Every structure is written in C-alpha cells, then in structure tokens.
Amino acid sequence: MIPVPLVTAAEVTFWIAGPLAVLGALGLILFRRAVYSALSMVLTMICLAVLYGSLQATFLFAVQVIVYTGAIMMLFLFVMMMVGANSTESVVETIKGQRVLSILVAVGLFALLMFGIGGAIQGAAVGLNKANAGGNVQGLAALLFGKYVFVFELTSALLIVAAVGAMTLAHIGRVGRKPTQRELAEKRLSDYATKGDHPGSLPNSGVYAHTNAITAPALLPDGTISEASVSQTLVERGAIVDAPALAAQTATAFKAIEAVRDEEDE
C-alpha cells in the first residue's frame, strides 16, 4: 500500500494558489500590453487573498478582494482606458545591458531576502487559534481601536490629503472666461442677422410608420430631405435610411386603407 502523505487543507491551498500567484507576477512582467499585465496582476491578487484565507486572516481576505482587486486594479484599468490601452512598449534597451543587470539585481535580492528573512524564522508556528478565539474581525477591531487608534486616526488625514491631491492634479484650469448666457444669446441672434444661421434648435429626426430612429431624416413640406435633422457623423458613416422610400411605404399603406374604406362605403 502506498502511504498517503499527511497534508492539511492549508498546504493544498498553498501549493495551488502559490504557483498561480507567481505565474500572475511573471505575466505582469512579461506581457507587453499593459491590459494583460493588469489582468495577470488581478490573478496574483486573488491568489494572495486565498492565501490570506488559509493563514486565518479572514478579514484581510475580504479586504484584499474588495479593495485591491475590486477598487485599485479597476482604477488602473480606467486609467489605462484614458491613456491608451493598446499601446505596446518598445523592447529596445535605452541603457546598454540594463535588462541583464536588472534580472541579476532581482535574483540577488531574492536570494538575500530568502536567506535573511528565512533565517529569522525560529521554532514552529504558534498559530492564530488563540488570537482568533473571539473572531478574527473582533480581534482586529480591538487592536485597531485600542493599541493602534492613533495610527488609525492618522490614516484618515492621509486619505483626505490623497483625495484632495488627486483632484488638484487631475483638475484642468479654464483658459478663458466662461461666456454668460446673455452673451451667448446675443451671439446667436447676431449670427442670424449677419450669416442667416437658424437661432433655434435643430429639427427632430423624421417620424414614419416604420421607424422614428435618429438615422431617419425628416422631410420638409416639399418632400425633400432636411439635412439638419440628422447628425453629420451618421451621414458620413452611411447609416442614414432612405426617407422618401419610408414615406412611400406609408403612402401606399394609406392608399390601401382608403381603397378598403371606399369599397365599404359603396
């Protein structure tokens, strides 16, 4: 009989989520498109959340999913949409030998940290069963509002400063003076007087028996199409429907109805 190795649920979780987290981190570095990098970062963060769960940090598990994966990474994706998601970066080295040196530094740092911090671990893990006896969230709350209450108060200042700072940085100042409503109205009427521009709003799109979509142009009293009733963008895309044909359909339908009525009258 093959001896079954004694494994705990935490170990199984670690050996599934750990390699996936490393894969996500590698994807973050290696994908040339920023969006793919962001999505592999999401994978890493979710795996880390699972690992927090296996380390009996249930509150951090939830916070990791909500704050990191939900809020921070989505913020990254929004900014990527603003600054061009499809841009791939060039692979040309600006500093010669930078890539090799970077990899060397990373490997060296890994070795240094592994031996440095790994050597600091002494004895078996105590485990959080005692600390979590009254519940993980309750234990953290007791620390947060007890021992660390001053730090907690300071974070509120940090968050406010960060929010105001981001607003200031992203704000675009107005270059000219904002025109008043009176000036706008006077300009509209002077345009009408000098250039003959219509001062009112543009006509609606056409309303037919079959459609009243914005692609259907309205008809003028003489049966011609009103150019102003449809958007110029739609005209350029060729999305405009044939208005006289629609009107003709309506006309034939009316004729048929009237013919039936005439028969009934007879």
Add this chain to the structure above:
Amino acid sequence: MNVENYIYLATLLFALGTAGVLLRRNALVVFMSVELMLNAANLAFVAFAELHGQLDGQMASFFVMVVAAAEVVVGLAIIVTIYRTRRSTSVDEANLLKF
C-alpha cells in the same frame, strides 16, 4: 503548515516586483509592480502573524493596504497629468530634468 513557505513565496513575489520596476518602461506597469511588492510585504506580514500567534501582523498589513490605496490615487493622477502634457506614459520620455 510551514510558515517558511509563505515567506519564500513573499520574497519571490517581491523580487519579481523589483524586476518589473527595473525592466518595464510603461509607467502604469512600473506602478503595478510597486503594488506587487507591497502585496508581497503584506503576505510576509500575515505569515509572521501566524508564526507569532498575534494579530499585529495582520493589522500592519491592513495599514499597508490603506497607504497603498492613497498612493495609487495620487500616483495615477500624476500619470494622467504627465500623459496630458507629453502624450506618453513611458518613463523614458519624461527626461526634462536630464542634464
């Protein structure tokens, strides 16, 4: 469960984050690599909380998350501002201070 494995994973993720900061040019990806390093530090904090049987490590990790959220907001605002003036997010392009 051996806590050392978690620490080794955290150091590996931290080193990968460092590599990302050093290798990539896109400011957004560099920034995400910094986030990865913060996450690795968080994992180490949580693992040490398990090792010592105290919740202080988890508390530290929680504060790191708060600081990271604030940092991301300001950092992304800076990236957007730079993009507005220079039409690029490459860290090589921002070289006005170059001698």
